[in-house]
Amino acid sequence: MADEVGFAVVGLGMGKHHCRSIISGKGSKLIAICDIDEERLSKGKEDYNCRTYVSFDEMLNDPEIQCVNIATPSGMHSDFGIMAVEAGKHIIVEKPADITPDKIDKLREAGEKAGVKVGCIFQARLDPLNIAIRNAIQSGRLGKLIGIHGHLPWYRKQSYYEGDHGSWKGTWDTDGGGSLMNQGVHTVDLIQWLGGRVEKVNGMFGVFGHDIEAEDQTVALLKFENGALGTIYTTTCCYPGYDQLITIYGTKGSIMKDASKLLNWRIEGDNEDEEEQEMLAKYGPKDKEEGISADPMAVSSDGHTQIVEDMAKAIVDDRDPMIGLDSAKHAVEIITSVFEAGRSGQTISV
Numbered sequence: 001m002a003d004e005v006g007f008a009v010v011g012l013g014m015g016k017h018h019c020r021s022i023i024s025g026k027g028s029k030l031i032a033i034c035d036i037d038e039e040r041l042s043k044g045k046e047d048y049n050c051r052t053y054v055s056f057d058e059m060l061n062d063p064e065i066q067c068v069n070i071a072t073p074s075g076m077h078s079d080f081g082i083m084a085v086e087a088g089k090h091i092i093v094e095k096p097a098d099i100t101p102d103k104i105d106k107l108r109e110a111g112e113k114a115g116v117k118v119g120c121i122f123q124a125r126l127d128p129l130n131i132a133i134r135n136a137i138q139s140g141r142l143g144k145l146i147g148i149h150g151h152l153p154w155y156r157k158q159s160y161y162e163g164d165h166g167s168w169k170g171t172w173d174t175d176g177g178g179s180l181m182n183q184g185v186h187t188v189d190l191i192q193w194l195g196g197r198v199e200k201v202n203g204m205f206g207v208f209g210h211d212i213e214a215e216d217q218t219v220a221l222l223k224f225e226n227g228a229l230g231t232i233y234t235t236t237c238c239y240p241g242y243d244q245l246i247t248i249y250g251t252k253g254s255i256m257k258d259a260s261k262l263l264n265w266r267i268e269g270d271n272e273d274e275e276e277q278e279m280l281a282k283y284g285p286k287d288k289e290e291g292i293s294a295d296p297m298a299v300s301s302d303g304h305t306q307i308v309e310d311m312a313k314a315i316v317d318d319r320d321p322m323i324g325l326d327s328a329k330h331a332v333e334i335i336t337s338v339f340e341a342g343r344s345g346q347t348i349s350v
């Protein structure tokens with residue numbers, strides 16, 4: 001199709017999901033892939049039949065590429081992003097946008113200066129159940145929010161942190177942390193997207209079950225700007241790995257969910273039993289599925305595809321993409337504040 005937007009992907013771990021999303025998405029076309037790992041690159045060529053580049057610089061000269069999806073290690077996102085926007089390309093950046101708020105600001109400034117669009121991946125925001133929960137909260141149906149909690153008791157083997165594509169994980173410099181920044185950033189983003197901005201935090205973290213530098217278990221206390229209190233718990237040590245658990249408590253209603261499945265939906269009113277049954281039928285547990293609690297690659301591609309399709313439309317219609325850097329930054333602000341709190345033993349303003 002003549003009006004398809006040309007995409008490229010750099011980083012072919014999670015980047016493979018981006019390739020599939022670009023190929024299956026409406027209005028997007030995969031032009032090229034880039035990786036310094038030649039084995040991943042030639043497998044990508046076989047699978048996606050597109051141009052391949054070892055050099056990112058060289059790929060940026062390809063005039064058919066309008067948007068570059070960045071799925072390199074997290075602490076390199078803004079470096080690759082700045083190079084791409086300075087070459088006039090729009091970009092989609094994997095989560096976290098980068099590992100410090102400062103680096104994210106630099107990328108945002110470069111994108112604004114270049115006049116290109118910068119989109120971010122937080123696919124949980126596109127989950128219909130999460131959207132229904134957010135609508136219930138924002139319309140005030142839960143009353144005054146008092147508690148917003150996110151738990152992520154996951155499991156990763158030591159081998160996950162080893163080898164060419166593992167050794168950057170769980171490092172401060174390139175991963176910006178471990179269970180909280182890498183795995184937990186989705187949970188942190190989700191609770192702030194549902195419950196609002198976080199004002200201050202306390203935290204504790206450490207290495208409990210792996211030979212890594214940063215942390216594989218973190219606990220944080222949160223005070224939200226709306227007055228609610230909350231907790232975050234993340235680990236990659238918890239054998240065999242359980243699903244993410246989100247609980248939201250309000251004076252007129254409470255909601256609990258497990259990964260993408262609704263567990264409870266109680267909102268005060270005459271029809272509360274009927275409403276809960278209806279919501280459970282729509283969003284409640286179905287057959288047992290293998291999830292990402294123990295398998296890092298078992299991420300659904302649906303959210304990525306929607307974000308790619310949205311970017312393609314944003315480029316054609318010349319509008320902002322649905323998840324921009326400003327909105328993606330707060331999760332990283334919360335996480336870096338939790339680490340600062342853990343190091344200093346103080347309450348930290350976010």
Ligand SMILES: NC(=O)c1ccc[n+]([C@@H]2O[C@H](COP(=O)([O-])OP(=O)(O)OC[C@H]3O[C@@H](n4cnc5c(N)ncnc54)[C@H](O)[C@@H]3O)[C@@H](O)[C@H]2O)c1
Binds near residue numbers: 014166
């Ligand atoms: N949205 C999600 O649910 C999700 C899930 C997993 C990972 N991620 C994110 O995706 C990113 C990548 O994670 P991963 O697990 O795929 O890591 P990975 O190490 O498997 O993949 C990164 C790839 O980048 C390549 N790379 C590194 N330096 C490069 C360079 N200079 N030029 C070209 N390629 C280079 C590596 O060779 C590697 O293939 C991270 O930011 C991570 O947080 C997101």
